[in-house]
Amino acid sequence: MAFYERIDGERFLATEDTRGPWDAGAQHAGPPAALLGRAVEERAGARPDMRIARITFDILRPVPLGVVSVRVRELRLGRSTEVVEAELEPAGAGQPAVVARALRVRVAGDGVVPAVAEGPRLPPPGSLAPSPFYAVPWERGYHTAMEMRFAEGGFTExxxxxxxxRMRVPLVAGEPVGALDRVLVAADSGNGISAAVDFRRFVFVNSDLTVHLHRHPAGEWVGVQARTSVDPAGIGLADSVLHDEKGPLGRGAQSLFVAPRP
Incomplete structure (x- = not known):
């Protein structure tokens, strides 16, 4: 049980655990985002004294289940910052489905810069009951691979x-789960957590995701505290504060296409 099984250095088999709630043949965007983030961090020659401060994903088309390839290229390498691009391409597609561009920043070291208050914490996950996902017409998918506990609102509210x-399965079978994996798998759920309109009557699809991290994540749980704004013309924004149990650690933003269901 895992989101992906590794085939070789670039290719992965997406399992049923990646399946999103809207299309039985398409992945939720969270697992591909995490796979690209990991590729950026673990590429050959990556500097251990740098970490991702910002990563943007352009979701160009739905990502089907099955084999996908991940490729990374360095756009700029500097002393204190670097920009790295990664692409995820489904087998046989001939073009990428998701393109990520990451800014990595050199870590100065603990205690070098004074800490600044990060804002209020969410109630700890241990104090909350598990929350059911809304009805999905297939048994296995992202909705079963993730454990969820609402501190405010709900999927149908x-x-x-x-x-x-919290991930119930690893990102890649047989490989350790990284802190960045946990954040990126969860961050794309902001628009669902804070749906401003009834999902039974409207679609609100995100074609991008940007994650900013000012602190390295810790622990298994990731909190997504989200709010969605929608213009009458049908353009929306889902804005999320990302948490671990220590408090806020960054933000996520998704541009939304909102329209009545056909």
Whole structure:
């Protein structure tokens, strides 16, 4: 049980655990985002004194289940910052489905810079009951591979929400789960957690995701505290504060296409 099985250095088999709630043949965007983030961090020659401060994913088309390839290239390498691009391409597609561009920043070292208050914490996940996902017409998918506990709102309650999320399966079978994996698998759920309109009557699809991290994540749980704003023209923004149990650690943002269901 894992989101992916590694075939070789570049290719992975996406399992049923990656399946999203809207299309039985398509992945939720969280697992591909995490796979690209890992590729950026673990590429050959990556400097251990740098970590991702910002990563943006352009979701160009749905990502099907099956074999995908991940490729990384360095756009700029500097003393204190570097920019790295990664692409995820489904087998036989001939073009990428998701393109990521990451800014990595050199870590100065603990205690070098004074800490600044990060904002209020969410209630700890241990104090909350598990939250069911809304009805999905297939048994296995992202909705079963993730454990969820709402601190505010719910999937079927329109409006702002806050949800703790934890991976039940590793990102890649037989490989350790990284802190960045946990954040990126969860961050794409902000628009679902804070749905501003009824998902039974409207679609609200994100074609991108940007994650900023000012602190390295810790622990298994990631909190997504989200709010969605929608213009009458049908353009929306899901804005999320990302947490671990120590407090806020960054932000996520998703641009939304909102329209009545056909």
């Amino acid at each position: 329109p409006g702002p929400g806050a949800c703790w999320m």
